[in-house]
Amino acid sequence: MKKDYSKEQIIIGRRERIDLPSLGIKSLKAKVDTGAFSSSIHCHKIYTKKIKKTNYLYFNLLEPSHPKYEETFYEVSEFKQTKIKNSFGQSETRYLIKLPILISGQILETNFTLSNRSEMKYPILLGRDLLRGRFLVDVSKINLGAKLNNEHRKLIPKKS
Numbered sequence: 001m002k003k004d005y006s007k008e009q010i011i012i013g014r015r016e017r018i019d020l021p022s023l024g025i026k027s028l029k030a031k032v033d034t035g036a037f038s039s040s041i042h043c044h045k046i047y048t049k050k051i052k053k054t055n056y057l058y059f060n061l062l063e064p065s066h067p068k069y070e071e072t073f074y075e076v077s078e079f080k081q082t083k084i085k086n087s088f089g090q091s092e093t094r095y096l097i098k099l100p101i102l103i104s105g106q107i108l109e110t111n112f113t114l115s116n117r118s119e120m121k122y123p124i125l126l127g128r129d130l131l132r133g134r135f136l137v138d139v140s141k142i143n144l145g146a147k148l149n150n151e152h153r154k155l156i157p158k159k160s
Contacts, residue, residue, distance in 0.1 A: 014140075041113075043060060057095055076099075082095075
């Protein structure tokens with residue numbers, strides 16, 4: 001007998017605003033895509049650098065409504081490369097990072113591939129690996145979690 005998850009899952013819209021707290025980024029536009037397995041972030045200027053036996057991955061985020069992110073390099077030390085099939089069905093190698101995400105008032109860790117999404121409307125794509133068992137998608141709605149995200153941010157102590 002199949003378990004009914006509908007009472008436990010949060011309903012989100014086809015588009016949501018999310019935060020990436022570990023990068024200090026708030027209110028990014030994200031497209032929810034139940035057809036994509038993994039989530040991805042639109043990045044450019046991606047490179048690696050080895051410092052004292054540790055490899056670091058650097059990248060710029062691109063988001064038209066937040067142009068300051070394009071000028072900031074973000075750094076992660078935990079990453080790997082993975083092969084994925086892009087939206088055209090072609091196999092390509094991308095960097096994969098794990099980041100906490102604030103969505104609908106919840107902080108969850110998920111994997112993101114770094115990719116050039118310049119031809120896409122939204123800089124972040126949220127795939128099934130994040131959605132499965134956690135969220136139901138109402139395609140007639142957008143930004144259902146914005147109020148919950150704002151309430152969650154109020155609970156975080158301000159840095160002095």
